[in-house]
Amino acid sequence: MPLPGIVSGKAARCAAQCRATKERCWNPAAFGMATCRYHGARRRQTVRTGPDHPKYKHGQETLGAKRRRSDGLVRLAEYEELLAGAGKLTGPRTRGPKPG
Ligand SMILES: [Zn+2]
Incomplete structure (x- = not known):
């Protein structure tokens, strides 16, 4: 069966x-x-x-690597805010959810 x-x-x-x-x-x-x-x-x-x-499990996606990438995205968002506030940002903004 x-x-x-x-x-x-x-x-x-x-x-x-x-x-x-x-x-x-x-x-x-x-x-x-x-x-x-x-x-x-x-x-x-x-x-x-x-x-x-x-x-x-390749070990390339560790918690430390995720944290470093997240911190880098936070810094990038801050720079983009500064540039956009000063009117210097000409290209498109970074896509995806913004860090809070
Ligand atoms: Zn069989």
């Missing part, structure tokens, strides 16, 4: 075909894979590790 996720179409179905019955496998496909664990999804050759893994 197929799982409810397979019947409703929410879960990806294994793409393997049974040699004996010629029917398609009814197991859900493994995360990020086309086949289930019985049909080669967890083989060492197909398991994505490191930067290829879908949940890989």
Whole structure:
């Protein structure tokens, strides 16, 4: 009996075909894979590790980096306000929400 996720179409179905019955496998496909664990999804050759893994954390978006970028945007908004107040700002303003 197929799982409810397979019947409703929410879960990806294994793409393997049974040699004996010629029917398609009814197991859900493994995360990020086309086949289930019985049909080669967890083989060492197909398991994505490191930067290829879908949940890989690269460490480039740290809290410190976010804080530095936010502080820079606050300074930019202040400079833009000064320039706009003096009538020196000719180009478009920075898009997006302004820091409070
Ligand atoms: Zn399968």
